[in-house]
Amino acid sequence: MTLIEAQELQQTFETDGMVTAVLHGISFSIERGEFVSIMGPSGSGKSTLLHILGFLSDHTGGTYRFNGRTMAEHTEDEIAQVRNEEMGFVFQSFNLLGRASVYDNVRLPLLYSRRPEREWDGRIRSAVERVGLMHRIDYETYKLSGGERQRVAIARSLVNEPRVIFADEPTGNLDTASGRAVMQILQELHDVQGHTIVLITHDVEVAEYANRMLFLRDGSIERDTPILERRKAEEFVSTTRKERDLI
Amino acid sequence: MRVKYIALSAFDAFRTHRSRALLTVLGIVIGVAAIILVMSLGSGARELITAQIGQMGAGTVVVLPGSGNPTDLGTLFLDSLTRRDLDALRRPQNVPNLAEIMPEVIVSGVVTYRGERYTPAAIAGGSADFFGKTFNVYPDSGSIFTEADIEQQARVAILGHTVKVELFGESDAIGEYVSIRGTRLRVVGVYPKTGQVAFSDVDDLVLVPYTTAQTYLAGINHFQSFIIKADDPANVDKLTHDIEATLRESHRLEPGQDADFSVMTQQALLEQVSTILGVLTAFLSSVAAISLVVGGIGIMNIMLVSVTERTREIGLRKALGATRRAIMQQFLVEAVVLTLVGGIIGMLLGGLFAFLASLALGATVASDWQFVFPIEAVILGVGVSTLVGLVFGLYPAAQAAKKSPIEALRYE
Numbered sequence A: 001m002t003l004i005e006a007q008e009l010q011q012t013f014e015t016d017g018m019v020t021a022v023l024h025g026i027s028f029s030i031e032r033g034e035f036v037s038i039m040g041p042s043g044s045g046k047s048t049l050l051h052i053l054g055f056l057s058d059h060t061g062g063t064y065r066f067n068g069r070t071m072a073e074h075t076e077d078e079i080a081q082v083r084n085e086e087m088g089f090v091f092q093s094f095n096l097l098g099r100a101s102v103y104d105n106v107r108l109p110l111l112y113s114r115r116p117e118r119e120w121d122g123r124i125r126s127a128v129e130r131v132g133l134m135h136r137i138d139y140e141t142y143k144l145s146g147g148e149r150q151r152v153a154i155a156r157s158l159v160n161e162p163r164v165i166f167a168d169e170p171t172g173n174l175d176t177a178s179g180r181a182v183m184q185i186l187q188e189l190h191d192v193q194g195h196t197i198v199l200i201t202h203d204v205e206v207a208e209y210a211n212r213m214l215f216l217r218d219g220s221i222e223r224d225t226p227i228l229e230r231r232k233a234e235e236f237v238s239t240t241r242k243e244r245d246l247i
Numbered sequence B: 001m002r003v004k005y006i007a008l009s010a011f012d013a014f015r016t017h018r019s020r021a022l023l024t025v026l027g028i029v030i031g032v033a034a035i036i037l038v039m040s041l042g043s044g045a046r047e048l049i050t051a052q053i054g055q056m057g058a059g060t061v062v063v064l065p066g067s068g069n070p071t072d073l074g075t076l077f078l079d080s081l082t083r084r085d086l087d088a089l090r091r092p093q094n095v096p097n098l099a100e101i102m103p104e105v106i107v108s109g110v111v112t113y114r115g116e117r118y119t120p121a122a123i124a125g126g127s128a129d130f131f132g133k134t135f136n137v138y139p140d141s142g143s144i145f146t147e148a149d150i151e152q153q154a155r156v157a158i159l160g161h162t163v164k165v166e167l168f169g170e171s172d173a174i175g176e177y178v179s180i181r182g183t184r185l186r187v188v189g190v191y192p193k194t195g196q197v198a199f200s201d202v203d204d205l206v207l208v209p210y211t212t213a214q215t216y217l218a219g220i221n222h223f224q225s226f227i228i229k230a231d232d233p234a235n236v237d238k239l240t241h242d243i244e245a246t247l248r249e250s251h252r253l254e255p256g257q258d259a260d261f262s263v264m265t266q267q268a269l270l271e272q273v274s275t276i277l278g279v280l281t282a283f284l285s286s287v288a289a290i291s292l293v294v295g296g297i298g299i300m301n302i303m304l305v306s307v308t309e310r311t312r313e314i315g316l317r318k319a320l321g322a323t324r325r326a327i328m329q330q331f332l333v334e335a336v337v338l339t340l341v342g343g344i345i346g347m348l349l350g351g352l353f354a355f356l357a358s359l360a361l362g363a364t365v366a367s368d369w370q371f372v373f374p375i376e377a378v379i380l381g382v383g384v385s386t387l388v389g390l391v392f393g394l395y396p397a398a399q400a401a402k403k404s405p406i407e408a409l410r411y412e
Helices: A046-053 A076-086 A102-111 A117-130 A146-158 A176-191 A233-246 B003-016 B018-024 B026-056 B073-077 B083-090 B128-135 B147-151 B161-168 B210-218 B233-250 B266-309 B311-319 B324-364 B375-402 B405-410
Strands: A002-015 A018-031 A035-039 A061-066 A087-090 A164-168 A196-201 A212-217 A220-226 B060-065 B098-107 B111-113 B116-118 B122-126 B156-159 B177-180 B183-190 B205-209 B225-230 B261-265
Touching (some): A002 A046, A018 A046, A018 A061, A018 A196, A018 A220, A035 A046, A035 A176, A046 A061, A046 A164, A076 A087, A087 A146, A102 A117, A102 A146, A117 A146, A117 A176, A146 A164, A146 A176, A164 A176, A176 A196, A176 A233, B003 B324, B026 B266, B026 B375, B060 B233, B060 B266, B083 B098, B083 B225, B083 B233, B098 B210, B098 B233, B111 B161, B116 B161, B122 B210, B128 B225, B156 B177, B177 B205, B183 B210, B205 B210, B233 B261, B261 B266, B266 B311, B266 B324, B266 B375, B311 B324, B311 B405, B324 B375
Parallel strands (some): A035 A196, A035 A212, A087 A164, A164 A196, B122 B205, B156 B183
Antiparallel strands (some): A002 A061, A212 A220, B060 B225, B060 B261, B098 B122, B098 B225, B111 B116, B111 B177, B156 B205, B177 B183
16 A cells, blocks of 8 residues: 655745755655665755655645645644654654653653543553663653664654654664664564654665665655665674663 | 643743743732732721721711812811801701710820820810710720810810820829820829720820810810711611701801711711722732733743744654644743742732731731731732733744744754
């Protein structure tokens, strides 16, 4: 089933009368259950694309359907609800509430959802469990390491059981080992639990953790290829698991 | 978003910036404290005066010179109440429901006795008989002066408890002579410790026959007021009407001409006092309310700062599914929490100041001043501070809700 469908997607920005085209009519689709990386150098338009895919901004040309519907078919509140219940977001700079606990951070999307409050605790604990942070659940997140913070962000993106997780440079602020630990979690979410993941990165190594890569350059798709020799985070598990348990 | 979590996050925001928040709400604290103080003292004054008017008794009427208009400040110097009026009022065919009447002449001055000097709160020319019958106050040593003493302008006096102690100490005062304004007066009685009775502190009073006060102490031949008691409180309206008619005739006023006297019933006095205090309280409260407006602007300022500081957080919340409404609610509630905390602190402070002020007033001005903490003040304090939060939080909250999630997430 097609979850994400872009046809001739264009995005232009106008600043002080200067029109800059960022996306030049790109088309692709992503099926449910895929793990796709959108790779490209900086300035290639990948963040702009992610904003459109995540219903965070509108586009100037072409059509984009998420789960069969365009942004224009929703009211503003419905868009917020789609973002809340059907999409999970993981950002490069984590974007956690530093003074709040892991538990409260993971709860944040539930505050805006229609899910009954009695389900919340179970969902929060299960999400924190899946990223291996139960032993930190009551910690304020500013006390955690970068890798742990990103895992909190992943747990937060999972808590509403979204149709897709959008991860925007999730390893960009992390050292290699923590980055691998994060990628391992994403791979597990896809391989074991069947989550659909769209990963944005400029790093080809990171991109190769996915099963398919869209290579973006200057606002167009240069290549759309399956990844044959997929990088497996588990190869590093021996080190990362140990590290994870140590922390 | 659930109200519970909005409120929790608002209290978190307050806790994170505790000193900033407290400084911000200082304007609200001062405004609410000032309003509570004014209202509390206003209610205290009202209760005190109401109680004193109540002691007058429902069947008592006071006749004052002047039109009775509160702006007519010349009342004290008017001489429109005379002996002729007194005689006219005493005639049963004129005012059949009149049971007792006492003209009053109030003078101020020093009372001396063998080198001891004391200035009582009031030296009143009146009738000891009336005092006893109306206010149930009788001397506990000596006796009252009689109607005959009044007729003869007898130079006699009854002393209040404080006056007696100040001048005579423990020794007996009856039969001794005190001097007021160069006139020697024989002490015939001493009142027991009584306190406040209908506007005057009996303990701090010297009572002499009104004729004596007119002739020897004040050197006037008019009266400053008549205090009249009805045969039955139910007849006060008729009594008032008869007094007015009698005095108009005695003063030879044409129909339609403004009266140069006024007849105050207990009810009218209560209403007048109530009006004056109400206006005064409202006026002082509105001065205090200016502080609330200033405080509100402070709230608005700090909320705008907070919205800018938390641009990323707002962007994140929106990306995670917060609607405009949810963001708006969050920041409005934060503003209300700020002002409400200020309002509660202000109420407590205002209550404390009012309590201290009533202690001070009780010790100096009026011994039976009561501390009153009006429930309306609490409602007003909570209501007004919530309202200030809503009004001045609205603009910053709208600014927060307007932010687009990507702009906000990009913001460093």
